[in-house]
Every structure is written in C-alpha cells, then in structure tokens.
Amino acid sequence: MIGFLDALARPVLFRLDPEDAHEWAIRAFKILQILPRLPAPPDDPRLAVFAFGLDFPNPLGLAAGFDKNGEVIDAILRLGFGFTEVGTITPLAHGGQSRPRLFRLTRDEAVINRLGFPSQGHAAVHARLALRAQKPGIVGINLDANKVSGDRPADYAWGIEIFADVADYFAINVSSPNTPGLRDLQRADALDDLLARVLAARDIATERFGRKPVLLKIAPDLTLAELDEIIYRARTRKIDGLIVSNTTVSRPTTLRDPSANEPGGLSGQPLFALSTQMLAAAYLRTENQFPLIGVGGVDSAETAVAKIEAGASLVQLYTSFVFKGLELAGEVKRGLVRLLAQNSYPRLAGATGAAAADWASGKLNADNFR
C-alpha cells in the first residue's frame, strides 16, 4: 500500500520546488501517522544493536533535517526506521535563510541545502514531543545555538535542560555549514568548553530524567589533525558517541547537475566516500571508547554495511529517502539480513569496524560500491 501511494506521489513531488515538496511530504506523513494500521512484524533480532545504553530494534535511523520540528516521528518509525533524530532545534524560533535554499541534484542523487536552521524553537517542539512522550520508539534531539547568540554553549545546555524529559539521546550539532562560525566550535578549546558545559547540563538533568547520552555531530571536511583534537577532547570529556558526518562544503569533480555550484552543504551519493573515510578515521582513533553513527550517502543495504564495516554501530540516511522513497527502510533491512548470511556475521554488531583500516587508508573507496 505504501509503495503504491509512493509510486503515485513521487513523480508529482519531483515536479515541485524541493522545499514545497518537503512541506507536502510532511503533510502526507501527518495523515499517515493517524491512520489505523496492523502491528508491524518485529525486526529480525540479528539487526538489533545496543549502543550508548539504548536498545535499537535495527540500526537504521532517519538523520536530522527531515523532521526538524518533531511533527512526524510516528510516521517515520512506522516506515521501519529503528530511530529518528528530530531537529536541528534552535532555542528561539528562526526562519532560516531566504529561498531558494534547497536544491535537488537529480543527476547526482544529491541535495545541496543552505536552509540555515529554520526551527519552530524549543518551546513549540518540546510541547509537541511531550504529547507523545509515552509512545515507543527511539527519538534523538539535535540541538544548535541561536544564529545570533552571545553564548553558544549556553544555548546548547539550555536545549538539554528543556528536552531531557523527552529525548532518548542528544546530538550536538557543530557541523552544519550554513551558520557562520558554527563549525569553529569543532576547534579544540571551544569544543572543550562546549562539551564541559553540555555534559554538566546533562548530569544535572540525569537526577530527574535518567542519563541521556550526548553525541557530537561532526563535519566530513575536517583535516586529520582537527579530527585528532576532536577525538582527544571527546574521549577526555567522555561523550557517549559521535555522528559522522554532516553535509560537505566540498564539490567532487564527478558532479554533473547544473545546480552543483550552489553554495551550501552537499549530501547524498557524492558524500558517501568522503564521510565513510572520515568515519573510519574516527573509529580507529576512538579505540572502542564510544560508538559511532555513520551517515552520508547511504542508499542501500550495501552502503549501510559499508558504514558499519568502516566503524559505525548505527547508520542514518536522509537524501536517499528523497530519491528512493518510502519503502527504502524496509528494503535496506531486508538487504542487511541477506548480507549478514552471506558474510557469516551472526549479528550486525559483529561487523563494526571490520574494514576500518581499508577505508582509512583509501584501499576501499566509492568505486567498490557503484
């Protein structure tokens, strides 16, 4: 049924401006999540992952940016995702940059966005999440500071305080390319101060709401020296995990779409190799101190397994959901079960990091997956 509706709707949505299409998709998802349905069959137990204190039914999540305001969590989970990440949420409501600010690179199965964090703000999103707080499903909360802020770390800490009762985990986003100065928070001293204050806010909230894992989301455009510093600070401060990666400001020479030179963050297929190399480099440096979420260009079971073998415990996607549609989560999960059998991994978790050294050295690259 979902496949049938998708086949009807997608050609129409692709004729619309990408941001209008996204707004229509959110409206449709709101309807989907109130329709009655038969209970979904449970995920294959071999796909279950235990990471940062949470039991994930399967490793595939929807990345931040699709459901910025937490409006369609239950529809997303109903499509088979093992978790979803709401946000980025800023403290105050913010309209983001002026349109056009979202570009579909159809020939490259990619997107460029320079949305600049349109958000309904803490209060509105929290009120919505509080209404579904008793429902099942793992929901991450992705936080950022206000665009104009005298004290960015305080804005993130405020987010932890506000959402601690409804979040299963937090993602601290210091890597979107569309807010001037944001990625400077990835630099050593600024990051150390940020992590100290965010984790202090989490520890205070723990007394009332239990310990909520805090993950850091980083860019794929870091140098290895910058990555060394980030991992060092993350390990010293004992964060719970890392999300690798956000969109890239780089433009691979392989891009063919006429919109390829629009400024903003590039996601989708052309980000796959770069983000997987960064993931593997991060995995080798963490020495199992905390788990990683791999994101960037995942569009199939093969690319999901590649992320896991490069070092991810969990995987997220966004852009391929636009191009491949509503049945993607189910397809990826079925493919993962097949690949488990072929590669003789008893459980998916056993594959984490199996090819990290090959990805980090460049022996494995995008050519192995296309």
Ligand SMILES: Cc1cc2nc3c(=O)[nH]c(=O)nc-3n(C[C@H](O)[C@H](O)[C@H](O)COP(=O)(O)O)c2cc1C
């Ligand atoms: C339209 C769009 C909006 C996004 N918004 C956010 C955001 O608000 N916060 C964030 O951390 N990442 C955001 N992202 C980045 C994604 O979460 C993800 O890290 C990136 O797109 C790479 O994954 P993909 O290749 O599967 O899309 C956005 C991506 C896209 C395409």
